[in-house]
Amino acid sequence: MRARRNVTAGLAVMAVLATLANCTGNSHDSQRSGNPGQPRTDRDAQRNGPAAPKHPKLSGKQGRLIGDGSTSYTGPQPGQLRPRRLKPGDKPPQFVVFSWDGAGQDGQKLFSRFRAVGRKYDATMTYFLSGVYMLPAKKRDLYDPPRHSRGSSAIGFNDIKGVKDTVEQLGAAWLEGNEIGTHFNGHFCGPDDGVGTWSPKEWIDETRQAVSFVKHWKTNTGQRDGEPLPFDYGKELVGGRAPCLEGQKNLIKAGKKMGFRYDASSVGGRQVWPKKIHGIWDFPLQEIPVPGHSFETLSMDYNFLANQSGTTKGDPSKRAAWGKQMRGGLRAAFRRAYKGNRAPLFIGNHFESWNGGTYMNAVEDTIKKICPKKGVRCVSFKQLADWLDAQDPGVLRRLRKLDVGKRPKGGWAGFLAAEPASTHSALPVKRKRK
Template sequence: MKRWGWLTTGVALALALVLVMTLGPNKDAGTQAEAGPLPMAPRLPAPKDAGPTPTVPAPTQQQLQKQPWMHKLAPGEKPPQFVLFSFDGAVSKQHWDKVLPIAKEKNAHVTGLLSGVYMLADLDKMQYQPPAGLKRGVSDIDFGGTRQDITNRIGYLNQVIADGHEIGTHYNGHFCSGGTQPSVDKWDNAAWNAELDQFKMIVDKARAAGLNLPEGAVRGGRTPCLEGNWGQAFPAMAAHGLVYDTSKVALGVQWPTVQNGLYEFPMPEVRVPALGKQVVMMDFNLWYSLNGAKEQPERAPDFTQIVFDTYKSVHQAALNGNRAPIVVGNHFNEWNGSAFSSAMELFLEYVCDKPETVCATYTEVIQWMQLQDPAVLDQLRRMPAARNW
């Protein structure tokens, strides 16, 4: 059964088609890069094969000194309440300029999930060869603007990286089921391998132009529209050195598990207290649950408060429950008078220095898990999902 928060699949796909038509390749490149691509949320069965447990480099001595929570739990000690802020698209300077100062003040780290085509200038779009027989230079989101735009983008992403934040992948052309076909939910293993090859090519090109992203630093990502045949996609991810995915949807906040050789950090489906409805905790899904994703900027303060209150209730439920990492999924956007970006920024400022709470990257959480006894992790995973009833 596929779900988009509380939406049925039919409604979700119909809306996705409208959104692709509205925000697709004919939209101004700079504006599209600001907003980022849109999500869906099909909940698919988990693969039965766990596969080998992936690993990341151990924390450095500098990390251990700066992050006192990065240690093996003592008997009876509770884990930190991790909060994982992650941003699809991840190239808006306007929004990074808001996030970075808050994160620095609160000693927080976040994750930007980069859409590869945003690092290719419009004039260079033919360098991108989409998979699955799609035409060269085709993308359902816009390319990166001028070559000067790319140079500027490399400059401020270098600041993101220097501040200790993580860069992951949101793949490239964002081919969702409502747009150009064949979409990612139909791709086979060869197509996923080809898309990841293209992402590496684009990142290597950006690195040659000055992007200070070390080799091997991209360790995971989120698929376009949260879609994919995981049995085909996950082996390609693992073959390209990825160790985590954060595309699937789970009811409540749950601990990551290893599936087909990758850690899966699921996006939680949570209750919006003001509505009494279950919704995937992604900004767009929350917007749709509130007013059908209509632009009503005059309601921005109310929407911001509702989403902020939802985030706080989820944090409290996890903190008092299983302490599973909370995935906060967002785009850098100005939807509905920036209601959802404002809610995210308020929550970032509110939660990251709360007692026993750590705002971390996916890699940092995996590093922490690697320090724990496997039996302790198994016990945590057996705890009931945290739900903000």
């Protein structure tokens, strides 16, 4: 049955589209203030590679520097799943993707906080980096955004310390198996000259600049002695999420030319198995329950805020209830997939302490509660794309016929019985983290 939505839910979606232009991710700019369960023990899977170090140091290992030495090639990414095809009688893994828009490290230290959460509960995530967070304000004129004046950005720029701190987190996150995607650059929204009006050519130019800021952070900050990122961003980048969730149609056209494998920019998705658009996986924010209401909202922290307070500094006496409501909504969405059609669950977030950190705490509690469960895989969008691409297309077509929360008639044992047998197991085997 299609997810129920009423006028209130529709207004909440419109609110996030209209106001995300003011959502600054980590609020980095030249005047930034800097103050804004039980771990899994039954490892029934294995990730590739050795245990990842906590910091992206190249000491003691070979790394080929790239360009000005801002990035390097250190080999295949550690901590990746080994995709395996489902076989008849298998129940699909329950994939959950936690993603972060505008990822960067500032005085709140939320990037490092959730890296630690991911390590503890065996969750890899997708961090969508805003390219201007790699560009100090004094070099702002290097950014020439489509349809806007050179050196402009709706979310400001960074300072040198902010760039260095973000580089450290990005490198460590990648070594731990997380994905570094893109949130592009200036976060321009709106019907006149926002990203929703951009052509495929303009999206390509915007992405090229985002990659360039990462690959030249040393030159742009003057910090020549810093440790390089342990990966080539131009090759690792395979997907992103558009600011304000606008402009997907032309972004996908651009992404196809750039070699993207997925896009996470669409809104109003349902908890069903994903499909491709023009050869690119469409991973939308999904409609999920709002406890105490009959409508549903998008699976993102900002949408719960829009439904609850409409402001980032709401009534402190209500914050505990708001956090409980978000936790309840995320868990309800998880349960109906986990016990139903096993469709991947997509949860979007921002590194922000809105309403006193209410939503950060709700997300952390959700990770703690669901990621250690049997059969659950908290992965990045890239890892999910790997798994989907490894499956038999006929199997995926059958999975997509399952509606929201609906189990196969007769159970999973016979659902894929008509498909050819495989010698592979259904679940990727994970390595035990040290």
